[in-house]
Amino acid sequence: MTNSKPQQSDQPTMLSFARDFPNICSLAGLLCAVLGIYYAILGNFPVAIIGVLWAVLFDWADGIIARQITGRTNHHRAFGGQFDSLIDIVSFGVFPAIFLLSYGKFSPWFLPGAFLIVATSAIRLSYFNIFGLIDDKTYMGLALDNNVIILAFVFLFESFINHTVFSIILYVLLMVLVVFNLAPVQTPKFAGKWFYVLMVYTLVLTVIYSRL
Secondary structure, rough: OOOOOOHHHOOOHHHHOOOOHHHHHHHHHHHHHHHHHHHHHHHHHHHHHHHHHHHHHHHHHHHHHHHHHOOOOHHHHHHHHHHHHHHHHHHHHHHHHHHOOOOOOOOHHHHHHHHHHHHHHHHHHHHHHHOOOOOOOOOEEEOHHHHHHHHHHHHHHHHOOHHHHHHHHHHHHHHHHHHHHOOOEEOOOOOOOOHHHHHHHHHHHHHHHOOO
């Protein structure tokens, strides 16, 4: 009687996927997000935003790199998709939640908002992992990376507004974005030349925030 169970030797190791270049790019984005979280907790919000902007850039880059590389196996593609999704929860779920909490001086009033941000990211990414895009260029709902791109722009005006007032603005903004993340509306997927637009946007805001 033969044993039909797959041999363990046929199964790739976990670290073999970490050597895949698109996944290395994803890990670079995760590092940026973790640094962003770290500086958000410290209250250094300009540096925190720089970190998450670079996380977005690496998030876009890993997909571009993956599509350019030939010879990747189905295992590599499947792992890369799951890996990218889990990192997105950190970059675009945990980061904005902690950013909001820290800017709100960890007041209990900001906890419901932080929970909704993380819960929304988990719901949206789970939905996307099952159903994917509507077509090659269209998402259902607003993609999570747009949240921090918008946050980075709005926060440029923070120094001109009273801290308490701006904390309310920040709270409301993130809650509105949460609604759009889950809304049954079609939104465009920015790709192609938009990557270069994002690159310029990231570099310009990095320079601006590094001087604040």
